[in-house]
Amino acid sequence: xxxxxxxxxxxxxxxxxxxxxxxxxxxxxxxxxxxxxxxxxxxxxxxxxxxxxxxxxxxxxxxxxxxxxxxxxxxxxxxxxxxxxxxxxxxxxxxxxxxxxxxxxxxxxxxxxxxxxxxxxxxxxxxxxxxxxxxxxxxxxxxxxxxxxxxxxxxxxxxxxxxxxxxxxxxxxxxxxxxxxxxxxxxxxxxxxxxxxxxxxxxxxxxxxxxxxxxxxxxxxxxxxxxxxxxxxxxxxxxxxxxxxxxxxxxxxxxxxxxxxxxxxxxxxxxxxxxxxxxxxxxxxxxxxxxxxxxxxxxxxxxxxxxxxxxxxxxxxxxxxxxxxxxxxxxxxxxxxxxxxxxxxxxxxxxxxxxxxxxxxxxxxxxxxxxxxxxxxxxxxxxxxxxxxxxxxxxxxxxxxxxxxxxxxxxxxxxxxxxxxxxxxxxxxxxxxxxxxxxxxxxxxxxxxxxxxxxxxxxxxxxxxxxxxxxxxxxxxxxxxxxxxxxxxxxxxxxxxxxxxxxxxxxxxxxxxxx
Numbered sequence: 001x002x003x004x005x006x007x008x009x010x011x012x013x014x015x016x017x018x019x020x021x022x023x024x025x026x027x028x029x030x031x032x033x034x035x036x037x038x039x040x041x042x043x044x045x046x047x048x049x050x051x052x053x054x055x056x057x058x059x060x061x062x063x064x065x066x067x068x069x070x071x072x073x074x075x076x077x078x079x080x081x082x083x084x085x086x087x088x089x090x091x092x093x094x095x096x097x098x099x100x101x102x103x104x105x106x107x108x109x110x111x112x113x114x115x116x117x118x119x120x121x122x123x124x125x126x127x128x129x130x131x132x133x134x135x136x137x138x139x140x141x142x143x144x145x146x147x148x149x150x151x152x153x154x155x156x157x158x159x160x161x162x163x164x165x166x167x168x169x170x171x172x173x174x175x176x177x178x179x180x181x182x183x184x185x186x187x188x189x190x191x192x193x194x195x196x197x198x199x200x201x202x203x204x205x206x207x208x209x210x211x212x213x214x215x216x217x218x219x220x221x222x223x224x225x226x227x228x229x230x231x232x233x234x235x236x237x238x239x240x241x242x243x244x245x246x247x248x249x250x251x252x253x254x255x256x257x258x259x260x261x262x263x264x265x266x267x268x269x270x271x272x273x274x275x276x277x278x279x280x281x282x283x284x285x286x287x288x289x290x291x292x293x294x295x296x297x298x299x300x301x302x303x304x305x306x307x308x309x310x311x312x313x314x315x316x317x318x319x320x321x322x323x324x325x326x327x328x329x330x331x332x333x334x335x336x337x338x339x340x341x342x343x344x345x346x347x348x349x350x351x352x353x354x355x356x357x358x359x360x361x362x363x364x365x366x367x368x369x370x371x372x373x374x375x376x377x378x379x380x381x382x383x384x385x386x387x388x389x390x391x392x393x394x395x396x397x398x399x400x401x402x403x404x405x406x407x408x409x410x411x412x413x414x415x416x417x418x419x420x421x422x423x424x425x426x427x428x429x430x431x432x433x434x435x436x437x438x439x440x441x442x443x444x445x446x447x448x449x450x451x452x453x454x455x456x457x458x459x460x461x462x463x464x465x466x467x468x469x470x471x472x473x474x475x476x477x478x479x480x481x482x483x484x485x486x487x488x489x490x491x492x493x494x495x496x497x498x499x500x501x502x503x504x505x506x507x508x509x510x511x512x513x514x515x
Contacts, residue, residue, distance in 0.1 A: 018210070032089060032184045033081030034146070035193035036177050039153070040074035043171070059110075059157065067110055067159035069166055073175060074115070075102065077141070078151035080193060081184075087143040091180035091188055097131030099143035100179035100190065102154075106164035107172055108137025109156050116153040122146070137161070232478035233261030237281075240274025240295035242407045243315060243367050243426035244462050247495045248295065254491070255482050262475055268407070271296035271366025275465060279304050282467030293476055294465040297366025297426075298373070309463040311509035312483060313497040316427040317370055317458045318446040319439035320412060324419045326351035329440040332457060336376050338422065341399045346420060357401040359389055359414045359423035367408070370460040371424050375441075389418050412436060424458075428496025448498050454513030461509045462497065 044059060059070040077100070079085050090099035112134050114126050122144060126132050131142030139156060160166055180188040238248045245268035252264035268274075274294035281290035288306075297315060300307055319335065321327060325346045330338075337343045338356055347353040360381055361368040372380055385396040389403035405411045408425045415423040416436050427446045430438055438446065441456060450456035470477040482488050489499040500509035 031082050032085060032181050033079070034085055034179075034181050034184065034190050035078055035080050036190060037076040037078070037193050038073065038174060039076050040072060041172070041174065042072055044070040044072060059159075061110060067157070068162065069160035070110070071107065071158045071172060073104070073156045073158060075154045075156070075175070075177075076116075076151055077144075077154070077190075078193065079146040079148055081148065084145070084147045085181060086145050089182050089184075090143040091182050092143070097129070097142055098133070098140040099131070100141040100177060102139040102141070102156075103176045103178060104137070104156075104158055105173040105176070106161050106166070107158040108161055109134045109139055110159050111157040112139060113155050114152060115155045116151075118150045118152065119147070122150065122152055126152075230473065230478050230481065231259035231262070232473060232475040233259070234263070234475045235291055236262070236264045236475045236479055237290075237292040238264060238266045238295065239277050239292065240268065240465075241271045241297050241366050241462065242268040243297055243317070243429070244268075244295045244313075244497070245408075246428065247313075247492055247497065250495075251479075251483055251488055251491050254487060255479055258482075259478075264475075264479065270362065270364035270406075271298070271369070272364035275300055275304055275307060278307060278465055278467055282306060285467075288468055289471060289474070290467055291474065291476055292467070293480070296463050296465060297370050298460040299463060300465065304465075306467055307465045308468065309465055310480065311461050311500045311507070312464050313462040313492045313499055314448065314451075314503060314509055314511070315460050315462045315497050316446045316448065316451065316456075317367060317424060317460070318427050318430050319422060319424050319441070319458070320415050320430050320433070320436050321423075321439050322415055322419055322421040323435070323437060324352060324354050325356075325422070326354070327439070328437055329443060331442050332375055332377075335441070336379060338400075339376055339381060340379060341382075344399050352420075354420035355401065357386075357389055357418055357421045358403070359411050359418065359421050360402065360404050361411065361424075362404050362406065366460070367424060367426060371458070374457045374459065389414050389421060426496065428494075431496055448511070451511040452513060454511070459511065461500075 059067045061067065087099075092099060112132075114132070117123055124130075125142050125144040131140060133140040139154065141154070144152065160172075166172065177190050177192070179190045181190065182188060184190075238252065245266060248266045248268070252266055256262050256264060271294075275296055278290065278292050278294035281292045282288055284290075294307070295312070299309065319330070327346055327349055330349070334343070334349060339358065343349065344356055345353065346356060358381075360371075363381075368381065372378065382398055382402060384402050384404045385392045385398045386401045386403045387393070389401065392398070392401045403414070405414055408429050411423045411425055412429060412433055415421040416433065422439075430436065441458065444450040444455045446456060446458065451459045464480060464483070466476065466480075470480070483492070484499070484501060489501065492499045500506045503509055504512055
């Protein structure tokens, strides 16, 4: 196990950094913050000679002298920090009543009013000898106590200094706010608060940082996607059911890709042969722990007392038929009549005048055993009467042409190529053959729903057998957990089987009607 788990480290980093940024912004940097805005700074001259200038043309000093290049400035002072500001927080001498001074380069203040208070408790701060003055053309504002989020506005009428000049249409220099807050932003200055139409650089930096964290975590997750927590190395042999072999082959490849150091081989030669192979391997192993799993269509039956079963999936099987037969639906009774040799031509069942030819599996096949138990009501298929599945052997007493094939793909190929042929296979393999019709049983297609209601009989539980109890950290145990985990369930489902964990009773792993 790695001392440093990168996924955990990145997760912690992605949580801690925003918290620290928030603490820095609102607790340290923004703990005390007094700012100002210039909401208006405009010249009151009649640039277009408006006929409606009215009183604006008569802006005068107290003595009646017109103002030189008059202008208006509206300032807003606001506590936009995280805590309140007291009188003692202003960076001035204790006996100085003035907390903020506003200077207007090349202009002097001709008139001043406080136009807006965000809360009535601010009013006494501007009354009497509060420190609100205009001296030498400079606005002096008192040390106003302000709770978080409060503000006040100051409207000033100004004129150009007599010695200063201004070109036509030019603007005056912006005002300068002089003052400071103890423990405030940066050096404690009172900064101008500007309206932002875009995202701030720190915010963009934080978002980019979090995106890097997310992308990195995603890449790490993709590298370890679907990886079991108990990857094991070594070699493992899978044997038994040919019907379940496609699932095992794909799962083995996926496990090897996920868990380097593992090597899994699949040898499918029938359920009975697989159980025998596992029994032999277990007896020969010095500790009785062979690295082998045997898969069987249905329970092992009598014998093999050391083999322990584990239900893996509910497997559905289906009858497949050659297109020339002209039949797509049979009852279980008709199927038994065919296999018992009482029906020999499809014309007897309303189909084409074509001889019935049966393509089956050898007596070691689990699929054959399922057919005999679930559909044929215990009837055992007779032996083969033909090698090519078209012509009966000379001297054969059986009325039907019967042949046997070693594996499911061979059965499907033979049925597709042989006129009037009827065979059987697991559903997933049969579904891949678009030109090979699947026979309904009493009108019902092979489906878990039909099996649940007892309407479809051709099913069986797929078991994984082990020789005794598996060591918890063995490759065989790890692969079994993988097969029944999320990835394995997807593979099982993709091949037409139903994972036991998705059934109403996973332990029994059988349709509801059979529970």
